[in-house]
Amino acid sequence: MTAIKHALQRDIFTPNDERLLGIVNVCKAGKKKKNCFLCATVTTERPVQVKVVKVKKSDKGDFYKRQQTWELRDLTEVDAKDASKENPEFDLHFEKVYRWVASSTAEKNSFISCIWKLNQRYLRKKVEFVNVSSQLLEESVPSGESQSVAGGDEDALDEYQELSTREEQDIESMMVTCEYAISNAEAFAEKLFKELQVLDGANIQSIMASEKQVNILMQLLDEALGEVDTIEGKLSSYEEMLQSVKEQMDQISQSNRLIQISNTNNGKLLDEIQFLVNYMDLSKGHIRALQEGDLTSPKGIEACINASEALLQCMNVALRPGHDKLMAMNQQQLLFAELRDTFARRLTNHLNNVFVHQGHDQSSTLSQHTAELTLPKHSPLHRDLLRYAKLMEWLKNTHREKYEGLSRTYVEYMSKLYEREIKEFFEVAKIKMAGTSKDPKGKFATLPRKESALKQETESLHGSSGKLTGSTSSLNKLTVQGSNSRRSQSSSLLDMGNMSASDLDVADRTKFDKIFEQVLSELEPLCLAEQDFISKFFKLQQHLTVAPPLAQPETEDLDGSLPSKKPPQAEHRHSLSSEKDIVRLMMNKIFQSIETELNSLIALGDKIDSFHSLYMLVKMSHHVWTAENVDPASYLSTTLGNVLVTVKRNFDKCISNQIRQMEEFKISKKSKVGILPFVTGFEEFAELAETIFRNAERRGDLDKAYVKLIRAVFMNVEKVANESQKTPRDVVMMENFHHIFSTLSRLKISCLDAERREAKHKYTDHLQSYVINSLGQPLEKLNHFFEGVEARVAQGVREEEVSYQLAFNKQELRKVIKEYPGKEVKKGLDNLYKKVDKHLCEEESLLQVVWHSMQDEFIRQYKHFEDLIGRCYPGSGITMEFTIQDMLEYFSSIAQSH
Secondary structure (H helix, E strand, O other): OHHHHHHHHHHHHHHHOEEEEEEEEEEEOOOOOOOEEEEEEEEOOOOOOEEEEEEEEOOOOOOEEEEEEEEHHHOOEEEOOOOOOOOOEEEEEOOOEEEEEEOOHHHHHHHHHHHHHHHHHHHOOOOEEEOOOHHHHOOOOOHHHOOOOOOOHHHHHHHOOOOOHHHHHHHHHHHHHOHHHOOOHHHHHHHHHHHHHHHHHHHHHHHHHOHHHHHHHHHHHHHHHHHHHHHHHHHHHHHHHHHHHHHHHHHHHHHHHHHHHHHHHHHHHHHHHHHHHHHOOOOHHHHHHHHHOOOOOHHHHHHHHHHHHHHHHHHOOOOOOOHHHOHHHHHHHHHHHHHHHHHHHHHHHHHHHHHHHHHHHHHOOHHHHOOOOOOOOOHHHHHHHHOOHHHHHHHHHHOHHHHHHHHHHHHHHHHHHHHHHHHHHHHHHHHHHHOOOOOOOOOOOOOOHHHHHHHHHHHHHHOOOOOOOOOHHHHOEOOOOOOOOOOEOOOOHHHHOOOOOHHHHHHHHHHHHHHHHHHHHHHHHHHHHHHHHHHHHOOOOOOOOOOOOOOOOOOOOOOOOOOOOOOHHHHHHOHHHHHHHHHHHHHHHHOOOHHHHHHHHHHHHHHHOOOHHHHHHHHHHHHHHHHHHHOOOOHHHHHHHHHHHHHHHHHHHHHHHHHHHHHHOOOOOOOOOOOOHHHHHHHHHHHHHHHHOOOOOOHHHHHHHHHHHHHHHHHHHHHHHHHOOOOOHHHHHHHHHHHHHHHHHHHOOHHHHHHHHHHHHHHHHHHHHHHHHHHOOOOHHHHHHHHHHHHHHHOOOOHHHHHHOHHHOHHHHHHHHHOOOHHHHHHHHHHHHHHHHHHOOOOOOOHHHHHHHHHHHHHHHHHHHHHHHHHHOOOOOOOOOOOHHHHHHHHHHHHHHO
16 A cells, blocks of 8 residues: 555656555445555645545556546535445535445544544634544544554654644754754754753753742642531432431322322323214214115205214214223114115115116207207216215215116116217218209219219118209219220319319308317317216216226126126226226116217218318317327317328328329320329329318327328329420429429428429429420520531630631631521511420429520530630631620510410
């Protein structure tokens, strides 16, 4: 350790003007093989700073490096863990607790002692030393323990004790008077010894002079001892007198204690009698209410509630030891049990009759709701039954079997009632929904195979022979020129791009949206009201937040009954979670037909028009989101969530059908292509979807569908352009991508920004390609001439010497220029305009854009020729037969004439 200490002093602390006073080899508690050293240091400069430094061996070599430093003034507590036993663990509390394990207990004690002495000497700060032996916390230690500070550092502390100002002055004056001390140490030591003898003699004389004062002090002490003896004698006499008084008080205390025990026993006996009278007695009024109380009137129900609560309170009283041996107590408990059974039987019979009676009354009034798309309200039934909620709670706590029997009876009758109501409600909804499928002229459209099946299904609902029509969008047919076949299909981007009755489609879809919203709006309050009633009436706290159950929720028994009663300890442990399961089971049983009917309605809407899935996705998502905000674990939230999965599948299927129909699209080989039907169809689909999904919760689903559709549109536009024989490929690409770019720019669909930029890029590229390919080389011979000139220059001929070449002299240039007078150029441009007009379609109105681009390209070529003439034939005075102004007039007059 000494060698390590010297190495650390030399390599780490001496360069930083610090002295190493204490060191201990430690590692972090709980970790192995990560040894380091904690060092206690002080600075050599004033003011002195005391630090605790963590030093660790470098991973790359055998040298040591600082890892962390703490100021000693930040230390708040030192915990040695155990003061009586040898324990190498200790804690240092700085800004946080650092736990260390020393290599030995001796090193730990030595380091803690060093910390204590540094604190006492330099800081005088209140540092708590916990579980530290008092021997370590002495300011000075015996000479035999000079090694208490790690490695003999006590001498180092004394050696480096700070001198006072006066001591410094005395040493300086001594060194001045004894300059020879450096050269003659023996003489300097002899002088100091003589001065020390003089001081010792003076001290002895001073002691002898004070001997008289010591004698006077001893005399005073003798007198004080005499006074003490006198006082002790008086105290002894007083003690004897108090002893007799104490004996008398003990006798009085014994008598009082016996009296107090008697009073205590009498009081306890009175408390027992009052306890039995107050808590185990039931009034005659309560007994009469339990036996004969009226369960139909509000006053009678209130009296029964009070009586049942009083009976339950009496039965739940915790009897004290010995009460069960009293005959009166046993008789009273038998009376309470008989009253409980009697009232439970009366209450169960009455509520069974109420459930049956109310169920029949409600079912008889269903016909008045069938004309409108509304569900009967059961609030009167709930209001009447909620008067018995406290009695149901009493029955739940006292007779679990009868309580569960009432639950099964309620579920049985209400499930039949709701099944009839919901079935009729959905029949009306289907009839109203199917009535939206007429064509614009009021006639019935031809139905494809799927619509024919739908017609038969809806006719069975009407009970008549009337025909049913599908929506116009689902019956449109794409007519391709040159083909006599027609294909019947559901709503698609092809149909939307060529609809003749879009107004009717919008009206039909809006009507469908309202019907679907009305269905969900009627079901939502119905389910929430029923679930709220069940939780209140049967006292099932499904809204409480509890830990999830350890086991899966119990399923119904084979006979449809609720789960059997659990053992008391299991019921106590999982009562809240099991009550939530009971509510869910009861709701599933009562409304077992809702999910089936909703899926049937969704299937019908999807058959009528596949784009109905967009409306249904938005509406269903909103209602699921609303239901989850009210209660995520509710029956309504779970059921609507399951149905939402079906709607999402229909939506995905709709998108897949659109992509498939794009891929199957064929064009006529003899007709001009123009804007493709699925391109305009995508535009109308996007407009419709943006209207439907405005502020919708499931916007992400639409964005994913957009990306799939637009990629399919891009791919199939290119496919059609490659297959086109009548219209140039660049025209098909240019017109359709211009239309796509315009649509995306207008609708501002953020998820399609990249596709919008790509559409613009494709439109621009194919516009430029079409202009260059169509324009070609309008001055072909002149162009060939100057290509030869550029070739000679590229071969190394100087530009001003080109005119001396035989094939490219001035006469040849004039001859070529004369072949292109302005009249011929204008005639060629007029033919080009007619050709472009024949290629382009009228819907996109790109003729003037293309014509302007051709004008710019023609002018660019003209300027290029003039530049070559100026560089290769300087001073020749040769110019073209027409000017740029002439060209502008040609282009303008041709555009105006057409």
